[in-house]
Each structure stands twice: as structure tokens, then as C-alpha cells.
Amino acid sequence: LILQRLNQVAEMKSMLEESSVQLRFDIDLYIDKKKARAAGFFFEQEEFVQLLDALQSIATARDSLLNKVKYQGLIDLVSELMDPQKLLSALQKKLKSDGELKDNASPALEKLNASIRSAENALQKHSRRLFTEFKEAGYLADTELSIKNGRMVMPVLAEHKRKVEGLLLDQSSTGKVSYIEPLTMVQMNNELAELHISRNQEIIKILRALTKMFLPELNELERSLHQLAVLDLIRAKALLAMQMKASNLKLSKKKHLLINARHPLLYLKHLEDSESVVPLDIELHQDQRLIVISGPNAGGKSVALKTVGILQMMMQSGFLVPADPETEMMIFEKLFIDIGDDQSIESDLSTYSSHLKTAKHIVNHCDQNSLVLMDEIGTGTDPTFGAPIAQAVVEEIHDRGAYGVITTHFSNIKNTARSLKHAVNAAMLFDTEKLEPKYQLVIGEAGSSFSFEVARNIGLNRKLIKRAKAMTDTRQYDLDQLLAEVQQQKDKLSKELNELQQSREDAQHFKTEYSNLKDALDKERESILRKAKKEAEALIVNSNKEIEATIREIKESGADRLRTSKQRKKLQAQKEKLKDVKKAIPKQFKVGDQVRLLNTGAVGEIVAIDRKDVELRVNAIKTRTKLNNLELVSSPVAKTKTTVRKVRPLELESISYELDVRGMRTYDAIKEVDQWLDKAVVQGISKLRLIHGKGYGILRKELKKHLEGYDMVKSIKHESVQQGGDGVSIIELS
Numbered sequence: 082l083i084l085q086r087l088n089q090v091a092e093m094k095s096m097l098e099e100s101s102v103q104l105r106f107d108i109d110l111y112i113d114k115k116k117a118r119a120a121g122f123f124f125e126q127e128e129f130v131q132l133l134d135a136l137q138s139i140a141t142a143r144d145s146l147l148n149k150v151k152y153q154g155l156i157d158l159v160s161e162l163m164d165p166q167k168l169l170s171a172l173q174k175k176l177k178s179d180g181e182l183k184d185n186a187s188p189a190l191e192k193l194n195a196s197i198r199s200a201e202n203a204l205q206k207h208s209r210r211l212f213t214e215f216k217e218a219g220y221l222a223d224t225e226l227s228i229k230n231g232r233m234v235m236p237v238l239a240e241h242k243r244k245v246e247g248l249l250l251d252q253s254s255t256g257k258v259s260y261i262e263p264l265t266m267v268q269m270n271n272e273l274a275e276l277h278i279s280r281n282q283e284i285i286k287i288l289r290a291l292t293k294m295f296l297p298e299l300n301e302l303e304r305s306l307h308q309l310a311v312l313d314l315i316r317a318k319a320l321l322a323m324q325m326k327a328s329n330l331k332l333s334k335k336k337h338l339l340i341n342a343r344h345p346l347l348y349l350k351h352l353e354d355s356e357s358v359v360p361l362d363i364e365l366h367q368d369q370r371l372i373v374i375s376g377p378n379a380g381g382k383s384v385a386l387k388t389v390g391i392l393q394m395m396m397q398s399g400f401l402v403p404a405d406p407e408t409e410m411m412i413f414e415k416l417f418i419d420i421g422d423d424q425s426i427e428s429d430l431s432t433y434s435s436h437l438k439t440a441k442h443i444v445n446h447c448d449q450n451s452l453v454l455m456d457e458i459g460t461g462t463d464p465t466f467g468a469p470i471a472q473a474v475v476e477e478i479h480d481r482g483a484y485g486v487i488t489t490h491f492s493n494i495k496n497t498a499r500s501l502k503h504a505v506n507a508a509m510l511f512d513t514e515k516l517e518p519k520y521q522l523v524i525g526e527a528g529s530s531f532s533f534e535v536a537r538n539i540g541l542n543r544k545l546i547k548r549a550k551a552m553t554d555t556r557q558y559d560l561d562q563l564l565a566e567v568q569q570q571k572d573k574l575s576k577e578l579n580e581l582q583q584s585r586e587d588a589q590h591f592k593t594e595y596s597n598l599k600d601a602l603d604k605e606r607e608s609i610l611r612k613a614k615k616e617a618e619a620l621i622v623n624s625n626k627e628i629e630a631t632i633r634e635i636k637e638s639g640a641d642r643l644r645t646s647k648q649r650k651k652l653q654a655q656k657e658k659l660k661d662v663k664k665a666i667p668k669q670f671k672v673g674d675q676v677r678l679l680n681t682g683a684v685g686e687i688v689a690i691d692r693k694d695v696e697l698r699v700n701a702i703k704t705r706t707k708l709n710n711l712e713l714v715s716s717p718v719a720k721t722k723t724t725v726r727k728v729r730p731l732e733l734e735s736i737s738y739e740l741d742v743r744g745m746r747t748y749d750a751i752k753e754v755d756q757w758l759d760k761a762v763v764q765g766i767s768k769l770r771l772i773h774g775k776g777y778g779i780l781r782k783e784l785k786k787h788l789e790g791y792d793m794v795k796s797i798k799h800e801s802v803q804q805g806g807d808g809v810s811i812i813e814l815s
Contacts (some may be wrong), residue, residue, distance in 0.1 A: 115598040232270040318401065363389060370479070449482035795815040
């Protein structure tokens with residue numbers, strides 16, 4: 082039943098969020114079935130108005146929900162409602178929206194209504210004529226026609242009342258005006274009264290017939306109204322769930338897990354004040370049945386305990402709870418609660434004795450299907466004696482297999498929770514820097530009461546606090562201090578972990594942005610290169626045509642020196658132009674191509690291509706350079722014979738045997754080192770000094786890994802400690 086109600090509320094919430102549902106629940110109807118079945122009984126017109134509202138509400142609910150295929154729980158509920166169309170149609174044919182009977186509710190009523198209107202018109206016409214005559218004669222007071230006892234009368238001045246023949250029906254309070262029904266109007270008023278009597282009799286006849294139609298349907302109607310009330314409750318729960326941002330949950334037999342749970346009243350109050358609520362995460366299961374919460378005063382222990390309790394009551398009453406949808410809850414047959422002070426003068430109960438009485442009831446009746454909630458167990462008496470009794474109660478609750486949440490400041494209860502097999506400590510966190518609670522629950526560790534910190538925060542005299550510390554039991558104080566220090570260290574580690582996680586997310590974000598930008602630039606570069614190649618090839622074709630035409634012109638000119646010289650100059654210009662165009666054509670290289678280094682003239686074979694960087698094998702030496710420093714060799718060159726253009730040392734670019742890459746990103750540092758090594762290989766330098774720094778060692782490791790991939794790198798060693806240690810690498814080249 083609980084699961085059914087939870088699902089129905091969840092469906093109603095989903096439906097209300099998707100669209101506005103037209104449901105009417107403003108029904109004020111009570112049917113006394115015994116009285117209704119008595120002889121001669123009939124519903125009054127006002128009662129039929131209420132019946133009409135009820136039937137319309139039932140019809141609206143059926144029409145709104147029966148076609149909502151995905152809301153099966155609500156469909157099952159609504160399908161139990163009666164079909165009101167027959168009764169609804171009967172009432173709508175007889176009644177107006179204001180509850181009055183329609184003129185044509187029956188042929189007899191329609192005829193009587195017509196006769197009444199005719200009689201009233203005739204009476205109005207006759208009375209107006211008499212009123213004018215008496216007015217002109219001076220018999221009437223300065224007022225209009227009046228109605229007394231349902232009959233039309235003339236307001237005649239007292240001194241002229243004998244001049245008007247008729248029946249005296251009333252007199253003014255001063256006696257100056259007499260209300261007389263003229264004899265000529267008596268018969269007309271009598272006829273009108275008889276018509277009204279006949280009309281009332283016909284109305285009663287119609288109401289009896291309608292009542293007779295409703296009597297067999299009273300039980301069904303009563304049951305439908307009950308279902309409508311259930312539907313109204315479900316909608317109210319759904320509206321509350323929307324306000325609290327509550328979710329449906331899973332029912333479990335093995336685990337009670339609250340995720341981001343909020344106390345509903347606290348949440349709604351903070352919502353009004355535009356404040357946030359610190360959510361609660363708590364888990365109970367077979368191996369963790371009891372949770373003992375400790376921590377500072379006003380730190381949220383009682384709120385956590387009450388949150389567990391009220392959410393349990395809500396769930397078992399069919400309410401969605403303000404927690405994440407992944408929440409799982411168990412159903413408990415018994416709930417035992419000891420919160421607050423139940424002392425009573427009448428019952429001669431002190432605070433402590435009232436708690437003992439509750440504890441007695443709990444330990445006598447709790448079992449494996451129970452949830453126990455006890456706030457500040459053992460308080461109200463001397464802690465020397467109250468703490469051991471509280472410990473015994475906790476152990477008994479544990480041994481009886483009950484589940485529970487217990488709050489305490491007693492150290493022996495914290496130690497008990499640590500020693501019991503199915504119990505665990507939990508702590509409410511405290512900000513030791515700001516000296517204020519965080520209202521966050523952490524499972525797995527006991528909490529310090531932070532008594533002296535709280536006292537200092539509220540402004541208690543420092544000398545008093547110091548004297549109190551001196552009087553405190555040493556072992557107890559040391560334990561409390563240890564718990565406080567553990568929490569401080571945990572807070573510090575948690576903060577550092579959050580910062581590290583944020584840095585990692587930022588790095589990933591930048592990496593993704595860089596990758597996307599690089600891909601876009603590569604695509605744009607390829608597009609530009611393709612376009613440039615196409616244009617260059619077209620230019621070559623045109624240039625070749627012009628060269629051929631020029632050569633043909635030279636041949637045809639024969640011995641004409643001037644003309645021949647002019648064409649030769651034109652031919653030379655075309656050749657130079659063609660040469661420039663060929664240089665502009667994008668170079669296409671692949672692994673295995675024979676290429677020449679433009680800066681040295683050395684010829685080698687492409688071993689690997691990494692975007693703009695190329696790895697070459699020149700004789701037995703591997704080196705790296707840029708694509709734009711290469712040109713294809715038209716014919717294969719034997720690997721054993723490499724033509725090297727001789728370059729005098731003065732022509733080479735000067736290079737330092739030392740390179741500092743500290744502070745660079747890994748990618749930029751590798752790029753810089755590659756160029757540095759290329760120059761060193763060309764100039765025959767055999768020993769280099771690379772300064773990369775120590776730091777976290779990331780740059781050093783990446784550079785070493787990269788350098789080990791070079792065939793020409795003979796060894797990599799660290800500098801001496803005096804000269805920089807592992808912050809400097811000495812590279813020997815073969």
C-alpha cells in the first residue's frame with residue numbers, strides 16, 4: 082500500500098509538472114442514507130446543487146486521468162470512480178447552473194410558468210392603471226406600488242382610505258398610509274397565488290422523481306466521493322513534493338540510505354529566507370544498524386536525528402521525501418522516539434526519570450523491525466552514573482537487533498559504538514578556524530564536543546575557560562583534543578583534495594579546448610594548402626603554355642636577333658616565375674621518402690612524421706627537423722653514400738651547449754629541445770647541458786623519456802649536486 086501511494090504521488094507530481102490538470106475537489110456534501118431512504122423524502126434544490134458539483138468533479142477526474150496511459154497508478158484509482166454521466170445528464174436537463182429548476186423541467190412546470198408570467202403581466206397592467214387614477218384623484222401617498230403578503234396593494238393616504246374599495250392588508254408605522262388591495266385586484270391576486278401553489282407542487286414532484294433516481298446510486302456515489310478525497314490528498318502531497326523538491330525513492334529490505342536528505346520544515350523555512358540547507362547523507366544496514374552521533378552543541382545532531390525520523394514517518398504515510406531519487410528506505414513496523422523533555426509534575430517525573438521510563442519501554446519492545454531515535458541519551462543526571470546506564474541501554478538496543486540513531490556527548494557511548502559489531506560513530510563537523518558548526522555529518526569517526534571552543538566563540542571570559550580546562554579530567558580532555566585535531570587534519574586534507582580536483586578539471590578543460598582549437602587549425606591549414614596547390618598547379622600549366630609559345634616564336638623568328646633576344650628574355654622570366662611557383666606548391670612527404678635538408682644539404686630518409694616535425698635517418702644518425710626544411714630528392718640515393726654540402730663553420734648558426742627550459746609547458750619544452758639537438762648534431766657538438774629544474778619532476782621525466790627515443794643520444798646523466806643535481810641533465814651525443 083505504501084509503495085502504491087508513493088507511486089501515485091510521484092505520478093501526480095510528474096503530471097502536474099508537465100501540464101495543468103483540471104481537477105475539482107471543492108465538494109461540501111454529506112448524504113444521510115438512512116434519512117434519504119425514508120418514505121416521502123426528497124432532496125432540496127440546494128442539495129441537488131451539491132450533488133451536481135460532486136458529479137461534475139467525478140466526471141472531470143475521470144476525463145483528465147483515464148487517458149493518461151503512462152500514469153497507471155492514477156488510472157487504477159480513477160477507474161474505481163462511478164460513471165456519473167447518467168445522473169449528471171438527468172440533473173443538467175432539470176437544473177440551471179445556479180440550482181434553479183429550468184422552465185422546461187417538465188411540461189406541466191413549463192405551462193404553469195407561462196400562466197404565471199401571463200397573470201403577472203395582466204396584474205401589473207391593471208394595477209398601473211388604477212395607480213394612475215388614484216394618484217390623479219389625490220388618494221395616494223408619494224410612493225410607488227407595494228407588495229404586502231405577496232399581494233399587490235395601493236399606498237392610500239389615511240384620510241382617503243374609505244374612498245378606495247378593497248381589503249386593508251397593512252398600515253404604516255405612523256398610521257398615515259394604509260395599504261389597500263382594490264376589489265378589482267383581489268381576484269387577480271388570488272389566481273396568481275393559486276398558480277404559484279401549483280408550481281411549487283410541480284417542483285416537489287420533479288425533485289421526488291430526481292431523488293428516486295439517485296437512491297440506488299447512493300452507495301456508489303459515497304464510495305466515489307471517498308476515492309475523490311484520496312485523489313485530493315494525493316494531489317496535495319504532490320504539490321507539497323514540488324514545493325520541497327521531493328523525489329520518489331526505492332523501498333528496500335536490506336538498506337536504509339538517505340542521500341542529500343533535508344528536514345522538510347527547515348527546508349521550507351530556509352526557502353522563504355532564500356537560504357540553503359546543508360543536506361544529510363546517512364546509511365543504515367545489517368552491518369551498521371546503530372549510528373551514534375557526537376559533536377558540538379548546536380552543531381546539528383538533533384536536526385539530523387529528527388530528519389531521519391520525520392522522513393521515515395513521511396514515507397510510511399505515502400509522502401515523497403526531500404532527498405535524491407537514489408535514496409533507499411526500509412519500512413519499520415515500530416518507531417521508538419525519545420526527543421525532548423517529558424518531565425511531569427502531575428506524574429512526579431523528573432527529566433531523567435522520564436527519559437528512563439522511555440528507555441525502559443524501548444528496550445522492552447524494540448526488535449529487528451524497529452527504528453530507535455534517542456536524543457542526548459543519559460542526560461538529566463550525574464554523568465558519572467547516567468553515562469553507564471546510557472551505555473547499557475545502547476548495548477541492549479544493539480543486542481535486540483534494532484536499527485537506530487542516537488546522539489550523545491558521553492565518551493563511553495562513543496567507545497561503545499566503536500566496540501559493538503553492528504554500530505558506528507558519526508560526527509557533526511566543526512570549523513575550527515571560524516569556531517562555528519558546519520552542520521555536516523561524517524560517518525565513521527567520533528566527534529569532539531568543542532566545549533571550550535564554543536564557550537570562547539560566545540564570549541565567555543578567557544580566564545574562566547582556562548580555569549575550566551585545568552579542572553577537566555586529563556584523559557577526557559586529551560581524547561577530546563585528539564578528536565578535534567583529527568577533524569582539523571581531515572578538514573585540511575579535504576580542502577586540498579578539492580583544490581586538486583578543481584585543478585585537474587581545469588587542466589582537462591584547457592586540454593579539450595586546445596585539442597579542439599588544434600583540430601580546427603589543422604583543418605583550416607589543409608584547406609589553405611589544397612587551395613594553394615590547386616592555384617599553383619594551374620599557374621604552372623599556364624606558364625608552360627607561355628614557355629612553349631615563346632620557344633615556338635624564337636624558332637619562327639629565325640635570324641632576327643632583336644626579336645630572338647626579346648623572346649629569350651621573356652622565356653627566362655617565365656622560367657623564374659615557374660621556379661617560384663614550384664616553391665609555392667605545398668610539399669607532400671611520406672615515410673620512406675628520400676629528402677634533402679635545405680640548411681645543410683644532407684640527404685636522408687624520412688622515418689616518422691609528426692604534423693610539422695619530421696624524424697630523419699642520415700646515414701646511421703637519426704635527427705629531427707621541420708617539414709619546411711626539406712625537399713624531395715628526385716631519384717633514390719644510396720643509403721651508404723650521402724652527399725653532404727660542405728658548410729664552413731662561420732656559415733652555421735651559432736648554438737649554445739646549454740639550454741634552460743624551466744617554467745615551460747612540456748609540449749613547448751620538447752619542441753625547443755628538438756630544435757636545439759638538430760643544430761647540435763649538424764655542428765658536431767657531442768655534449769650538452771639541459772636545465773629543466775626539479776619541481777614535481779614531471780618535466781624532467783617527460784624530457785628524459787623523449788630523449789631516450791633518439792638514436793644519437795648516447796647517455797643522459799644528472800649534474801653534480803653542487804651544479805644543480807637532478808634539476809640539470811648532461812646529454813652525450815654519439
